[in-house]
Amino acid sequence: METFKYTKVAAVPEAIRTAAQANTAQQGARFIAGGTTLLDLMKLNVERPTQLIDINRLPLDQVEKLPDGRLKIGALVRNSDLAHHPAVLSDYSVLSQALLSGASAQLRNMATTGGNLLQRTRCMYFRNDAMACNKRDPGSGCSAIEGDNRTLAILGTSKDCIATNPSDMNVALTALETTIHIQGPKGERDVPIGEFFLTPGNTPQRENVLEPGELITFVILPAPRANSKQVYLKLRDRASYEFALSSAAIVAEVSGGKLVFIRVALGGVGTKPWRSLEAEKVLHGKTVDDKTFLQAAEAALHGAQPQSENAFKVPLAKRCITHALTLATKTA
């Protein structure tokens, strides 16, 4: 691990000021919260910040129900606390299910809401600094496209990068249409999660819209839909402590046998947490039945571009979607 300056901050403006003063290139100052991604990658020399700004003492660890029914979640709320929070369990169970399906109990005690949004890919070529990787070293090439790509993405890929977004939490937050609140040197802004993540294109090193010095301070979930059912289904090589090969987050509301509200987001298959507007379009207003679910799954995977070793993900993701929809619309 390379040397860095370690700075502890006690307030959000101080954190942003400190980051702004640093040489804020990609590898300049970095905020550290749980550290579960950042320190892991620093040990591999994949992340090489010159300054770490420890934000663990910032007052961003609260979950708060707002008067209008929305839920405000501080960026430093730990994954385990969020998964077991009464409001999340009762109103946003897809988020609780997703969080508890990810990582281990120890890591969930460390990882934060803001940090999980910025969790980086598990692509083995990204993690190995001896290999070419456009995300780690722009312009060096993509080793994964001709390489071991079994676990990598089939949606949102480019000729420069096929790395998967590994997070489960992000898939649930996408289905829940979360808003991300960002504070930076130029002020504050709200970004819908659908606009927060970027597909790789020809700049895979850029994974989201954060500018240097900007800090995620909280996220906001919309007011809960009283009659919705929510499911997170995760398919993987092991039953526990493994990243998704394919996952689906569903928020569904059925009235009179018809889907009156539906949100579909996919994990394990996209270069970013993948909202499937195509599947939602097929499902909205339709009668709940297997044939419709299959049509929705076909629509969701229509643009899939499998690589040499991950074509199995296309049927796997379809079955993941249809099964999750079945679970989310089951009566009784």
Place this chain on the structure above:
Amino acid sequence: MTNQKKDSHASSVSRRSFLSGLGAAGVVATATPMVAAAQAAPAAAPASTLTDTAPETIEGAIPVTLRVNGKVLQLQVDPRTTLLDCLRETISLTGTKKGCDHGQCGACTVHVNGRRINSCLTLAAMHEGDEITTIEGLGQPGNLHPMQASFVKHDGYQCGYCTSGQIMSAVALLNEKCGPSDTDVKELMSGNICRCGAYSNIVAAIQDVRQQA
């Protein structure tokens, strides 16, 4: 209990003190200086004390005050020092093990403010003022934590390398939301890998303690 014999045996010459003694005094050393060498390591100074040289000066070190197993320790550490390395190398608490060093195996599990974490993926400097508990703070030979005793009773280990992490996880699990079944326990213990495959006995040891609670 049946584990008393094992405890007293374990406390006489540990594998650690044996190996430390070899490093300090060469292969001709007898048992007595071996143990002395291990005990002579100061509690709160940089390691390298096994050969009794002066403590090395660490370039760019920052001061950190840690509270480990109830003791307050004022340390100087390189900012890169993980909590795991600090425990093992700086303050010589070697019960916490380094396995993968990447948060994948659970051997380094300790408690911070009563919650289990991977000490390899956090910096020592991030834990100023936190209450840190390691396996040494859980129980000692002759006064074992019920979970330690249960691991002995159920033979919940083979080589023993993952055991302190398993036990730290298991103790934390007692205060977490966990269903009653073996499957529930397995799910919440999945962050602790045992290469020997002692899993079934580990689950039995944990369930025994849960049922007695």
